[in-house]
Amino acid sequence: MKRVFPLLALLTAGLLGYALYQALVVAPTERTMGDVQRIFYYHVPSAWTAFLLFFINFLASVQFLVRTNETADRVASGVAIAIGVGACIAEFVIRPLPAGMHHGSIATTGLAVTALYFVIHKLFSEPSVDILAQVTAEVGVVFCTVVLVTGPLWARPVWGIWWTWDIRLTSTLVLWLIYVSYLLLRKFSTSGETPVLAAALAVFGALDVPLVYFSIWFFRTQHPQPVIGGGGSIDPRMMRVLMINWLAFLCFAFLVCWSRYRLERVQRDVEETQALEALLEPRSAVQ
Amino acid sequence: MNYLYAAYAVTWLIHISYLGTLVRRHNRLKREIAELKKD
Numbered sequence: 141m142k143r144v145f146p147l148l149a150l151l152t153a154g155l156l157g158y159a160l161y162q163a164l165v166v167a168p169t170e171r172t173m174g175d176v177q178r179i180f181y182y183h184v185p186s187a188w189t190a191f192l193l194f195f196i197n198f199l200a201s202v203q204f205l206v207r208t209n210e211t212a213d214r215v216a217s218g219v220a221i222a223i224g225v226g227a228c229i230a231e232f233v234i235r236p237l238p239a240g241m242h243h244g245s246i247a248t249t250g251l252a253v254t255a256l257y258f259v260i261h262k263l264f265s266e267p268s269v270d271i272l273a274q275v276t277a278e279v280g281v282v283f284c285t286v287v288l289v290t291g292p293l294w295a296r297p298v299w300g301i302w303w304t305w306d307i308r309l310t311s312t313l314v315l316w317l318i319y320v321s322y323l324l325l326r327k328f329s330t331s332g333e334t335p336v337l338a339a340a341l342a343v344f345g346a347l348d349v350p351l352v353y354f355s356i357w358f359f360r361t362q363h364p365q366p367v368i369g370g371g372g373s374i375d376p377r378m379m380r381v382l383m384i385n386w387l388a389f390l391c392f393a394f395l396v397c398w399s400r401y402r403l404e405r406v407q408r409d410v411e412e413t414q415a416l417e418a419l420l421e422p423r424s425a426v427q
Numbered sequence: 428m429n430y431l432y433a434a435y436a437v438t439w440l441i442h443i444s445y446l447g448t449l450v451r452r453h454n455r456l457k458r459e460i461a462e463l464k465k466d
Contacts, residue, residue: 175431176431178431179431183434279445282441282445286437286438286442293434296430297430399449403452406460410456410460410463413463414463
């Protein structure tokens, strides 16, 4: 593992450099907005990465809550399977779909949810799944911060304002605040129940993710329409650059999560050892 | 164009700041491990 990490870090740095070159040089200039549209190549991949990380945080939190109870664990696994199956048969049940939605994308998303749930279940034990939840929330907040900063930097020259209390923007801000409060709870709460409280908060917090994502489908909003599905459209060359940038940010997020995960594991081991030492010290003093 | 460069610069500033906090935590942890070994 120690040898793989530097190699992956080098590859990711190369990919990020290539993605930057694609975004600044190769991507065509948008006709009405000009070069400022290129902010999109950082803003959108950061948003997608943040959503994915918050979603992993949700799955990890659910598993942390249910794994202590065998029946609850089985029910949650059943629900995960039902989501995958339900998404596949949605084609025959839901007709017509809201504008811009496709049966293929619903089935893919549903199956991805099921697959991700069982991958996490298989790879992470009970304490590790709590670490995974903490790490993905932290890195997700970093990416969400990028979204909230780059959005106004695009809006100022295009809309003429930095911010508006539109549903997409407001729900994203609320999402960021929920996960910041999650991290503050984990950092400052001294209760032994903190991981359980944090997991419960994460499960409810994750409900905001679909609201953010689908807000531009179902509500009238100032935010541009989605570029995949929905009412928006995009030049294929721009789409290629967007996907390269998303891949680069996904690799970067994976590496950051990996380092943070290893750090958190060691930190918990150290804290455990320090607690044991603190327990043993008074006894040795008495003896 | 300034807004574009500002957005890209801020993005990397945020990521590098976060990586900086990870490095700081890593160094603190190394010190704590060294102290535990000393004890």
